[in-house]
Amino acid sequence: MIVEIQILINWFGGSEKSRTMAKEMTNGDHSSSIKPPPMPSPLRFSKFFQSSMRILVTGGAGFIGSHLVDKLMENEKNEPLLVEVDQIYHLACPASPIFYKYNPVKTIKTNVIGTLNMLGLAKRVGARILLTSTSEVYGDPLIHPQTESYWGNANPIGVRSCYDEGKRVAETLMFDYHRQYGIEIRIARIFNTYGPRMNIDDGRVVSNFICKHNEPLTVQAPGTQTRSFCYVSDMVDGLIRLMEGENTGSINIGNPGEFTMLELAETVKELINPDVEITMVENTPDDPRQRKPDITKAKELLGWEPKIKLRNGLPLMEDDFRLRLGVPRRK
Numbered sequence: 001m002i003v004e005i006q007i008l009i010n011w012f013g014g015s016e017k018s019r020t021m022a023k024e025m026t027n028g029d030h031s032s033s034i035k036p037p038p039m040p041s042p043l044r045f046s047k048f049f050q051s052s053m054r055i056l057v058t059g060g061a062g063f064i065g066s067h068l069v070d071k072l073m074e075n076e077k078n079e080p081l082l083v084e085v086d087q088i089y090h091l092a093c094p095a096s097p098i099f100y101k102y103n104p105v106k107t108i109k110t111n112v113i114g115t116l117n118m119l120g121l122a123k124r125v126g127a128r129i130l131l132t133s134t135s136e137v138y139g140d141p142l143i144h145p146q147t148e149s150y151w152g153n154a155n156p157i158g159v160r161s162c163y164d165e166g167k168r169v170a171e172t173l174m175f176d177y178h179r180q181y182g183i184e185i186r187i188a189r190i191f192n193t194y195g196p197r198m199n200i201d202d203g204r205v206v207s208n209f210i211c212k213h214n215e216p217l218t219v220q221a222p223g224t225q226t227r228s229f230c231y232v233s234d235m236v237d238g239l240i241r242l243m244e245g246e247n248t249g250s251i252n253i254g255n256p257g258e259f260t261m262l263e264l265a266e267t268v269k270e271l272i273n274p275d276v277e278i279t280m281v282e283n284t285p286d287d288p289r290q291r292k293p294d295i296t297k298a299k300e301l302l303g304w305e306p307k308i309k310l311r312n313g314l315p316l317m318e319d320d321f322r323l324r325l326g327v328p329r330r331k
């Protein structure tokens with residue numbers, strides 16, 4: 001899957017045909033300058049292609065992407081890769097700070113060139129495309145909770161900028177393709193998501209805490225910084241509703257339950273290992289002090305809100321991590 005998607009990211013461009021009306025925007029009034037959407041490829045009208053929905057997922061081998069593909073495949077008999085598609089879920093991008101900072105030039109290329117290529121494909125085949133953007137577009141936010149109308153407080157030259165600014169440009173590209181070519185776009189601003197299949201050693205806070213069965217839980221100072229954690233099945237439900245609905249976004253998808261890092265460590269300690277020690281370590285640059293989605297738009301426009309509380313989701317993730325690490329449950 002990754003190899004195939006890499007090829008897509010390298011090779012697909014677009015053509016100039018156009019078709020009927022674009023969907024109305026929900027994020028301000030840009031409708032007067034929107035071009036009609038492009039004609040789908042003629043192949044899409046063939047008997048074979050009419051028989052079932054074709055969906056391309058980039059990043060489908062990743063954490064959220066693998067759950068999304070499972071859900072989409074439940075009722076479909078899709079082939080793993082058909083390029084003449086109706087929908088594109090564009091998830092391809094490293095999400096963990098350790099990985100996206102490791103090769104920042106590749107990260108920004110993935111966000112900019114990868115998104116351009118997927119938009120080119122969407123334009124060529126007339127597909128609807130959903131971008132998984134991020135709460136990181138708000139940077140270190142000066143308003144709380146974060147609403148979609150907030151333009152953010154991101155550092156353009158910091159070590160996280162390859163990701164934050166990369167996603168901001170990706171959102172810009174989505175809207176420019178929408179206005180200029182009429183591409184049907186959907187943008188989700190994802191807040192921290194957790195659950196089974198997360199990479200065990202990718203350095204994200206929940207996986208870090210869960211995989212440390214007997215080592216201390218290391219909280220980055222000051223420990224009062226907050227995050228909100230959404231269980232992956234809720235996230236996938238939100239993404240599919242956004243794709244299937246009529247609203248372009250950008251729309252926050254996340255769980256508004258807000259925890260300080262110390263509270264998260266205490267909860268993991270209580271639920272998973274009461275004997276574990278909590279220690280404080282130095283923080284990394286540009287770490288946002290608070291993060292909490294305002295999900296009014298998701299509730300009203302998608303009829304979506306998360307169902308799984310952190311206390312119920314953490315043990316499900318712990319089961320998965322124990323299985324993968326071969327660590328038996330505590331008696």
Ligand SMILES: NC(=O)c1ccc[n+]([C@@H]2O[C@H](COP(=O)([O-])OP(=O)(O)OC[C@H]3O[C@@H](n4cnc5c(N)ncnc54)[C@H](O)[C@@H]3O)[C@@H](O)[C@H]2O)c1
Binds near residue numbers: 009090133
């Ligand atoms: N998990 C979260 O908490 C979170 C939060 C905000 C936004 N997001 C966004 O959601 C999406 C999925 O996140 P995830 O947690 O599943 O990430 P992940 O790192 O587990 O998976 C990302 C996938 O993208 C693929 N990928 C990376 N660069 C690529 C490239 N150049 N070409 C092709 N494929 C490439 C990887 O191989 C991997 O399969 C990402 O776009 C991420 O930015 C995730």
